[in-house]
Amino acid sequence: MLYALSTCQWCHKTKTLLEELGIAFDYDYVDLLEGKEQDTAMDTLERWNPSGSFPTLVIDNKRAIVGFREQEIREAFAA
Amino acid sequence: MNVPEITEMAIDTAYRTLKADAEKNGYRLNPDEDFVKNLVRGLLKNEQRYGYRACPCRLASGKKEEDLDIVCPCDYRDADLEEHGACYCALYVNEAIASGKQKVAPIAERRPPRSQRGKAASVRVASTTEKPIFPLPVWRCKVCGYLCAREQPPGICPICNATKERFERFERFV
Numbered sequence: 001m002l003y004a005l006s007t008c009q010w011c012h013k014t015k016t017l018l019e020e021l022g023i024a025f026d027y028d029y030v031d032l033l034e035g036k037e038q039d040t041a042m043d044t045l046e047r048w049n050p051s052g053s054f055p056t057l058v059i060d061n062k063r064a065i066v067g068f069r070e071q072e073i074r075e076a077f078a079a
Numbered sequence: 080m081n082v083p084e085i086t087e088m089a090i091d092t093a094y095r096t097l098k099a100d101a102e103k104n105g106y107r108l109n110p111d112e113d114f115v116k117n118l119v120r121g122l123l124k125n126e127q128r129y130g131y132r133a134c135p136c137r138l139a140s141g142k143k144e145e146d147l148d149i150v151c152p153c154d155y156r157d158a159d160l161e162e163h164g165a166c167y168c169a170l171y172v173n174e175a176i177a178s179g180k181q182k183v184a185p186i187a188e189r190r191p192p193r194s195q196r197g198k199a200a201s202v203r204v205a206s207t208t209e210k211p212i213f214p215l216p217v218w219r220c221k222v223c224g225y226l227c228a229r230e231q232p233p234g235i236c237p238i239c240n241a242t243k244e245r246f247e248r249f250e251r252f253v
Contacts, residue, residue: 010169031139052138
């Protein structure tokens with residue numbers, strides 16, 4: 001699950017990388033959600049990343065990678 | 080809702096203004112022009128939907144008074160430039176990155192999380208028994224650190240052009 005913002009270039013790079021790697025993933029542009037939906041997304045995101053920053057990539061509900069860390073993302077899916 | 084498209088021309092105009100202002104004030108923009116133009120698109124998008132240029136890499140609340148710290152240039156730019164060589168979204172960079180000698184790396188968010196916002200930064204209100212040291216209040220621009228002593232903060236920061244609401248009281252009481 002990728003938590004992203006529609007205006008964020010680092011989110012965009014992360015999404016492009018995942019697509020390039022052929023990973024199946026869901027994503028939310030949290031800035032395009034409204035009211036309760038946005039609050040719920042932020043609450044979930046903050047459980048993985050207390051600073052609530054973007055992009056946050058949650059892998060298999062097990063771990064989170066915060067920010068566009070290309071090497072780390074590649075390694076996480078290399079296995 | 081019908082939202083007008085942000086045109087390439089508008090992006091280009093805003094980009095050139097931003098670049099000229101940055102260089103006039105001793106700052107550098109990211110040398111990757113396409114990347115910067117996409118950030119500018121985000122800034123214009125935020126201006127369109129919120130009424131102010133909130134950082135494109137942060138979630139704005141839609142309430143300007145809660146988001147003043149992330150109106151570009153944000154309150155965190157100079158500290159991040161100093162520590163990481165780039166601001167949070169990497170619009171502004173240091174000389175080494177601008178000249179291609181160093182690369183931009185991810186930066187940890189310096190803005191307090193939602194639950195702690197508005198607490199740390201709150202200005203202490205002086206009680207009536209406290210006496211100011213200076214004959215006039217001192218105001219600090221939260222964007223660039225400019226200080227001035229006058230009854231009210233300036234309408235526009237003479238150093239970085241930040242607006243009046245970006246100033247805080249900067250004074251010790253004894």
